[in-house]
Amino acid sequence: MFDKLFQAQQKADEIKKRLDAITVTGTAEGGKITVTATANKTIRSIQIDPDFYANSDREELEELVTVAVNKAMEQAENISQSEMQAATRDMFGGLEGLFGNQ
Numbered sequence: 840m841f842d843k844l845f846q847a848q849q850k851a852d853e854i855k856k857r858l859d860a861i862t863v864t865g866t867a868e869g870g871k872i873t874v875t876a877t878a879n880k881t882i883r884s885i886q887i888d889p890d891f892y893a894n895s896d897r898e899e900l901e902e903l904v905t906v907a908v909n910k911a912m913e914q915a916e917n918i919s920q921s922e923m924q925a926a927t928r929d930m931f932g933g934l935e936g937l938f939g940n941q
Contacts, residue, residue: 850929854922855879861918865910867903874907878918882908 861878871891875883885904892900 850926854926858915858919858922863911863914863918865907865912865914867907867910872900872903872907874904874911876908876911876915878915878922880912880915880919882911 858879859877859881862883863876863878865874865876866872868891871888873884873886875886877883885907887900887904895903
């Protein structure tokens with residue numbers, strides 16, 4: 840049983856590493872604002888087109904950065920859920936032995 844738990848922990852660590860290596864982006868205003876994050880939901884960068892920045896007001900920028908961040912986080916969440924579902928299927932398939940179904 841502890842073997843299976845150890846394997847589950849290793850699998851979780853592998854998933855975290857994979858999610859850290861996957862890059863997602865969220866954009867707003869036709870790409871004038873781009874947020875880059877990992878699938879582990881860590882923001883890596885926020886880029887704002889200099890011309891757009893110079894010609895917009897603070898409220899507009901804040902709103903559009905929020906939109907771009909939310910889009911990036913949505914992509915990250917989708918990828919994370921897919922990875923976790925796959926891991927759960929693998930894990931429960933591997934746990935059959937715990938219940939005498941070897």
